[in-house]
Structures are given as C-alpha cells and as structure tokens.
Amino acid sequence: MNTSALAAPGAPSRSLLAPTRVAVVIGASCLVWALLQWLAQGNLDGYHDMLENYAWAQAWDWGTHKHPPFFAWVVGAWFAVFPQTDWAYRLLSYTNVAVGLCGVLHLARRLGLGALAPTAALLLLWSLPYANLAAKFNANSQLLSLWPWTAAMLLASWQEQRWRGAACSVALGLLAAASMLSKYYSGVFLAGFLLPTLLTAAGRQWLASPRPYLALAVFAAALAPHIAWIAGHGWITLGYAMDQGSGATQWGYVLRFALAPLFYWLPGWLACVGVFSYWQRKTQPDASHWARTWLHLAWQSWRPTGWADTLFWLAFTPWALTLGFGVAGVAELSTPWAIPIGFAFSLLWLRNLQAAVPGATARALAALHRAFWPVLGAIALAGLALAWSHARSGHSGYYRPSFEAAQAIADDWARRHPGTALGWVGGAWAENALLAFYALPHARTLPGLPDTYPALFNPHAGWEQQAGILLCPRGPYSTTGSAPAPDAACEDTAQQWLAQRGQSAAPHLIAVQRQGWRFPRPQTFVYAVFDALPATPPPPRLP
Incomplete structure (x- = not known):
C-alpha cells in the first residue's frame, strides 16, 4: 500500500x-x-x-x-x-x-x-x-x-x-x-x-x-x-x-x-x-x-x-x-x-x-x-x-449516597447477623450492585430474584445455602420532609417471594446521608432491605 x-x-x-x-x-x-x-x-x-x-x-x-x-x-x-x-x-x-x-x-x-x-x-x-x-x-x-x-x-x-x-x-x-x-x-x-x-x-x-x-x-x-x-x-x-x-x-x-x-x-x-x-x-x-x-x-x-x-x-x-x-x-x-x-x-x-x-x-x-x-x-x-452547581442545587443524582449506603447496609447486616456471611444481593437491578462494589465484593449481585429470569442466565450456584438480601432503594426525602414512597414493584415482588418461602417479609429500613465538603446540602435517602436467610436443615432422624 x-x-x-x-x-x-x-x-x-x-x-x-x-x-x-x-x-x-x-x-x-x-x-x-x-x-x-x-x-x-x-x-x-x-x-x-x-x-x-x-x-x-x-x-x-x-x-x-x-x-x-x-x-x-x-x-x-x-x-x-x-x-x-x-x-x-x-x-x-x-x-x-x-x-x-x-x-x-x-x-x-x-x-x-x-x-x-x-x-x-x-x-x-x-x-x-x-x-x-x-x-x-x-x-x-x-x-x-x-x-x-x-x-x-x-x-x-x-x-x-x-x-x-x-x-x-x-x-x-x-x-x-x-x-x-x-x-x-x-x-x-x-x-x-x-x-x-x-x-x-x-x-x-x-x-x-x-x-x-x-x-x-x-x-x-x-x-x-x-x-x-x-x-x-x-x-x-x-x-x-x-x-x-x-x-x-x-x-x-x-x-x-x-x-x-x-x-x-x-x-x-x-x-x-x-x-x-x-x-x-x-x-x-x-x-x-x-x-x-x-x-x-x-x-x-x-x-x-x-x-x-x-x-x-x-x-x-x-x-x-x-x-x-x-x-x-x-x-x-x-x-x-x-x-x-x-x-x-x-x-x-x-x-x-x-x-x-x-x-x-x-x-x-x-x-x-x-x-x-x-x-x-x-x-x-x-x-x-x-x-x-450540582452541590448547591441539591441535585438528587449528585447526592445519592451509594458508597455510604453500601457501608451502612454491610454494617447493619454484620450487627443483626453476626458471623453470617452475605452471599448474594437481589432486588433492584442494577443499583443493588452498590453493595458488592463499595462494601462486600464477594457478595454476588443478581438481577431480581435468584431463582427466576433473568438471574437464571448467569445463575449463582448454591444460593439456597447462603444468606442474601433483596435491596429496594426508595430514594430521598422530599424538600417538604415527607418520606419517600416504597418501590411497589420491587418491594411487592420481594415480599411475595419471601412469603412463599415461609420467611419474614418485613423490610428493614436504612436511612443514609452524604457528608463532607463536596456535599453542603445533605439529603436523606432510604433503602429497604429484605433478609433472605438460608433454609434451616431438618433435624436428623433418630435411628
């Protein structure tokens, strides 16, 4: 050439x-x-x-x-x-x-x-x-x-x-x-x-x-x-x-x-x-x-x-x-x-x-x-x-506390379930990946529920024997101070799935803010966490 x-x-x-x-x-x-x-x-x-x-x-x-x-x-x-x-x-x-x-x-x-x-x-x-x-x-x-x-x-x-x-x-x-x-x-x-x-x-x-x-x-x-x-x-x-x-x-x-x-x-x-x-x-x-x-x-x-x-x-x-x-x-x-x-x-x-x-x-x-x-x-x-401009305007995308939420959720889990490793996180895809990215890299992130589409295309083997959570972010409090409404689709799905498995369907709410010189107007964001604990194995039968 x-x-x-x-x-x-x-x-x-x-x-x-x-x-x-x-x-x-x-x-x-x-x-x-x-x-x-x-x-x-x-x-x-x-x-x-x-x-x-x-x-x-x-x-x-x-x-x-x-x-x-x-x-x-x-x-x-x-x-x-x-x-x-x-x-x-x-x-x-x-x-x-x-x-x-x-x-x-x-x-x-x-x-x-x-x-x-x-x-x-x-x-x-x-x-x-x-x-x-x-x-x-x-x-x-x-x-x-x-x-x-x-x-x-x-x-x-x-x-x-x-x-x-x-x-x-x-x-x-x-x-x-x-x-x-x-x-x-x-x-x-x-x-x-x-x-x-x-x-x-x-x-x-x-x-x-x-x-x-x-x-x-x-x-x-x-x-x-x-x-x-x-x-x-x-x-x-x-x-x-x-x-x-x-x-x-x-x-x-x-x-x-x-x-x-x-x-x-x-x-x-x-x-x-x-x-x-x-x-x-x-x-x-x-x-x-x-x-x-x-x-x-x-x-x-x-x-x-x-x-x-x-x-x-x-x-x-x-x-x-x-x-x-x-x-x-x-x-x-x-x-x-x-x-x-x-x-x-x-x-x-x-x-x-x-x-x-x-x-x-x-x-x-x-x-x-x-x-x-x-x-x-x-x-x-x-x-x-x-x-x-973002800091002064209070733009919610700028103030969303992804890192802080991951740390708070991980700490809260360790406090409520000491000694139990968190194996997977489902719920609201793909924001639920914040927990693995910022706090628990070994917790596998799944889209939605672990046993349904689309999680089954990249299945997480052994999830039934691991503890997990379903994460449903609710967003920030409004400027008038009213609490954010639940994500109906995410939370209803989580509650129905947990109820079918005989587990508690009550959400655990975590409120988080961002602090520091980059965030002069803190906003409170709420995250709903649903625990999905592994099934308790039946007691051994007597001979």
Missing part, C-alpha cells in the same frame, strides 16, 4: 510534537478529565450502567441477558488490580480513551499521516465522545479503544508480510472479535472494511493472500464460545439486540443520528476549520470573503479524494451504514451509538485541509497545539463550575 500518496502536498515532514510529549499530553489530559468527572459527578452514572458492568464482571461468563460480555471482563480485570472506588472507575474510563487515542496515532502512521497524528488526537480530546461521554464506561465507550486499533490492524495486515503479516492478521481477528463481544453494533464497523478492501489495490492484493482468511479464522474461533453460550440460552443476548428495532422508520432518531458527527465533534471541527481559514486569509490576501472561505473549507474537510480513499471509507462508512439501517426501520437508532464512529474524523479533516491550504499547514497545526492547554484549562474551570 502506497501510504505516501495519502499525505497531501505541503504537509509538515514530521510531527510538531515529539512522541514523548504526545504521550504526556494525552496522559495528562485523560487524568484531568477523570478528576473533573469524579469531582462534578457525585456518583458513577444516573442509570447505574457502571454498577451493572461490575455485577456482570462477577460472573465472568460468555454472555449476559442484555449485552455481550467483553466490556464486563475489562471491568473485572481492572478491579482485580485497582480499588473499588469511583475515582478508580473514572480512571478506567479515561485509560480507555488514552488507549483509543494511541490507536488513532498508529492508524495515522499506517495511513502515511504520522505528522498529523498528534493534532488529530488533540482534536478528539475536544469532542464529546472522548471528553465527556467517555466518563460512563459501558458497551458504547468500550469501542473508543477497540475500533481505532482494529482499523489500524486491518492496514497493518495489508502492509506487512510473512510473520509480521501473520501476527497483524491474528491481532486483527482478535480485536474484531473483542469489538463484537463488546457490542453487536460493531458489525456495522466491520462491514465498513469491505469498501476500502475492494476499492484499493492494496486491499485486493490482501484478499489474494492467506492473511484475511487467517484473521477470519481467528475471529470465528474467538466468537465461538459466546455463540455457543447464547445458543444454549435461547439466543437471549441476540434477541435483546434485535428488540432495539420497531420495524418502522423513526425519523426523529434518524435525524439526530445524522447530525451526530457535527454536534458530537463540533468543537474540534470548528477549531480545525477556523484555524485553517484564518491562515489561508493570512497567507493569501486575495482569497475570497472570510465566510465563503470558511464554508469552502468546511465542505472540503469532509470530502473523499477519490474512490480508493481508505481514510474516508473508514471514517464515513459506520455512520452511513447505521443511517441506512435506521431509514430501513431495521433499528431504532440511539444517538449514543455514535460515540465510537468518529475515531478517524479528525484525521480526515486535517488531511483534507492541509491539501486545500498547503502553505498554512504548519502554522495552523502550531496554533491548534498552542490552544490546547488554554482550552483544557477552560474545561477544568467549567468542570469545577458544574460540580459547584
């Missing part, structure tokens, strides 16, 4: 940032974002996705009742090393971002655009998916690290020969499988490899070699245990994915997804086009009016160079295919699905703009680099302002 053909005339011959400095900038930026998210958000996330990840990680199984398992495995591996705290979870979120940005750097070098790689990474750090949305580690954000490296390994498999080519092909198969095992939506991304492979000479030559078939064999072998798992469980995970489509075109969702490349990556794109427009006007005094210049470059930033434009197809195809499925009614498009699609956007903008304004490229890149730290400083101030 002739990668030099992709580097436009006028491009800087080498990066304006040394590799070590690039690594420092990426690492420091991700640490700043992790700290800001920990400070601004009192809890992990409002929908308990991150607690759900941890609960699935406890099983280490080949599937779940909702999603494929790879991102849960990542969570399990991470917390085998790091403490189970919010800040460590945020660090995982932004380590994932840093790994993804390293993949973008490698992809750029494989495309012959290594000089643009650091700037492309910096521009992604100004985008919502890599900056703000990445804070919630889940199936969508996991793909931020996997997709760039998978694309880079596709090109590496094209370019390398002999044992290097074989190694890159194996890596391609494994990364493609990890992408699918994170979210089935990755099938759209992998399908996007078809056009650049068929439309480029390097891709067609690759197809005539053993390397793609080695990658395909590795991909199939890595997916086989998961396929066997879902086949043995009624295709539950695949069924959940298929249920995301209503069969009719939802034009509102289609429109939002169509605009996602702009509003998710708007800050970096505006900065990129704006800087090149400015330097074109500075270096070409006879250039057209500034507005026409800006609009011209804005259009140029997204255009392909021809049918054999590998970078354009990598950047464009996941978005276009997803839109096609949405228009056809195959899927009801969710805007967060767009989180991983933009890994190649900034490279595309920079490559196209350096070709459109070759004389200004070095100065435009230098200007973007100079702006990075002031922008990051402004973002830090905005994060502090957001934290102050």
Whole structure:
C-alpha cells in the first residue's frame, strides 16, 4: 500500500510534537478529565450502567441477558488490580480513551499521516465522545479503544508480510472479535472494511493472500464460545439486540443520528476549520470573503479524494451504514451509538485541509497545539463550575449516597447477623450492585430474584445455602420532609417471594446521608432491605 500518496502536498515532514510529549499530553489530559468527572459527578452514572458492568464482571461468563460480555471482563480485570472506588472507575474510563487515542496515532502512521497524528488526537480530546461521554464506561465507550486499533490492524495486515503479516492478521481477528463481544453494533464497523478492501489495490492484493482468511479464522474461533453460550440460552443476548428495532422508520432518531458527527465533534471541527481559514486569509490576501472561505473549507474537510480513499471509507462508512439501517426501520437508532464512529474524523479533516491550504499547514497545526492547554484549562474551570452547581442545587443524582449506603447496609447486616456471611444481593437491578462494589465484593449481585429470569442466565450456584438480601432503594426525602414512597414493584415482588418461602417479609429500613465538603446540602435517602436467610436443615432422624 502506497501510504505516501495519502499525505497531501505541503504537509509538515514530521510531527510538531515529539512522541514523548504526545504521550504526556494525552496522559495528562485523560487524568484531568477523570478528576473533573469524579469531582462534578457525585456518583458513577444516573442509570447505574457502571454498577451493572461490575455485577456482570462477577460472573465472568460468555454472555449476559442484555449485552455481550467483553466490556464486563475489562471491568473485572481492572478491579482485580485497582480499588473499588469511583475515582478508580473514572480512571478506567479515561485509560480507555488514552488507549483509543494511541490507536488513532498508529492508524495515522499506517495511513502515511504520522505528522498529523498528534493534532488529530488533540482534536478528539475536544469532542464529546472522548471528553465527556467517555466518563460512563459501558458497551458504547468500550469501542473508543477497540475500533481505532482494529482499523489500524486491518492496514497493518495489508502492509506487512510473512510473520509480521501473520501476527497483524491474528491481532486483527482478535480485536474484531473483542469489538463484537463488546457490542453487536460493531458489525456495522466491520462491514465498513469491505469498501476500502475492494476499492484499493492494496486491499485486493490482501484478499489474494492467506492473511484475511487467517484473521477470519481467528475471529470465528474467538466468537465461538459466546455463540455457543447464547445458543444454549435461547439466543437471549441476540434477541435483546434485535428488540432495539420497531420495524418502522423513526425519523426523529434518524435525524439526530445524522447530525451526530457535527454536534458530537463540533468543537474540534470548528477549531480545525477556523484555524485553517484564518491562515489561508493570512497567507493569501486575495482569497475570497472570510465566510465563503470558511464554508469552502468546511465542505472540503469532509470530502473523499477519490474512490480508493481508505481514510474516508473508514471514517464515513459506520455512520452511513447505521443511517441506512435506521431509514430501513431495521433499528431504532440511539444517538449514543455514535460515540465510537468518529475515531478517524479528525484525521480526515486535517488531511483534507492541509491539501486545500498547503502553505498554512504548519502554522495552523502550531496554533491548534498552542490552544490546547488554554482550552483544557477552560474545561477544568467549567468542570469545577458544574460540580459547584450540582452541590448547591441539591441535585438528587449528585447526592445519592451509594458508597455510604453500601457501608451502612454491610454494617447493619454484620450487627443483626453476626458471623453470617452475605452471599448474594437481589432486588433492584442494577443499583443493588452498590453493595458488592463499595462494601462486600464477594457478595454476588443478581438481577431480581435468584431463582427466576433473568438471574437464571448467569445463575449463582448454591444460593439456597447462603444468606442474601433483596435491596429496594426508595430514594430521598422530599424538600417538604415527607418520606419517600416504597418501590411497589420491587418491594411487592420481594415480599411475595419471601412469603412463599415461609420467611419474614418485613423490610428493614436504612436511612443514609452524604457528608463532607463536596456535599453542603445533605439529603436523606432510604433503602429497604429484605433478609433472605438460608433454609434451616431438618433435624436428623433418630435411628
């Protein structure tokens, strides 16, 4: 593959940032974002996705009742090393971002655009998916690290020969499988490899070699245990994915997804086009009016160079295919699905703009680099302002005492049942995972009841012989001081199940507050705990 053909005339011959400095900038930026998210958000996330990840990680199984398992495995591996705290979870979120940005750097070098790689990474750090949305580690954000490296390994498999080519092909198969095992939506991304492979000479030559078939064999072998798992469980995970489509075109969702490349990556794109427009006007005094210049470059930033434009197809195809499925009614498009699609956007903008304004490229890149730290400083101030706003407003999501509740429930259990280990926690999925994450890591988290759907898809063996609880959070007291109402669905189910087993169905109520300098307006939250004690074995019969 002739990668030099992709580097436009006028491009800087080498990066304006040394590799070590690039690594420092990426690492420091991700640490700043992790700290800001920990400070601004009192809890992990409002929908308990991150607690759900941890609960699935406890099983280490080949599937779940909702999603494929790879991102849960990542969570399990991470917390085998790091403490189970919010800040460590945020660090995982932004380590994932840093790994993804390293993949973008490698992809750029494989495309012959290594000089643009650091700037492309910096521009992604100004985008919502890599900056703000990445804070919630889940199936969508996991793909931020996997997709760039998978694309880079596709090109590496094209370019390398002999044992290097074989190694890159194996890596391609494994990364493609990890992408699918994170979210089935990755099938759209992998399908996007078809056009650049068929439309480029390097891709067609690759197809005539053993390397793609080695990658395909590795991909199939890595997916086989998961396929066997879902086949043995009624295709539950695949069924959940298929249920995301209503069969009719939802034009509102289609429109939002169509605009996602702009509003998710708007800050970096505006900065990129704006800087090149400015330097074109500075270096070409006879250039057209500034507005026409800006609009011209804005259009140029997204255009392909021809049918054999590998970078354009990598950047464009996941978005276009997803839109096609949405228009056809195959899927009801969710805007967060767009989180991983933009890994190649900034490279595309920079490559196209350096070709459109070759004389200004070095100065435009230098200007973007100079702006990075002031922008990051402004973002830090905005994060502090957001934290102050949440603290002062009394936002219930900020004040929800997940950590304190877990500690209080664990202490209360030890006091009421001394010497009895708590083996499992059921009830309100997935908020009930707070107990295992913050206090009792060996207590298995179960969705709902231990002997019914969906807990039976990842069963907890021996739960009948273990003590457990059913946890039903009631929420905060109102501003008028009235107590929160019970969660009727959760508590009724718990009481009926316990009554059927001949056990007490009375809830044990625990009230908890958050304290400290981050929480100047404490709110009291109530948690209903139902004890589920193991059945007492019958006395031995006399001979």
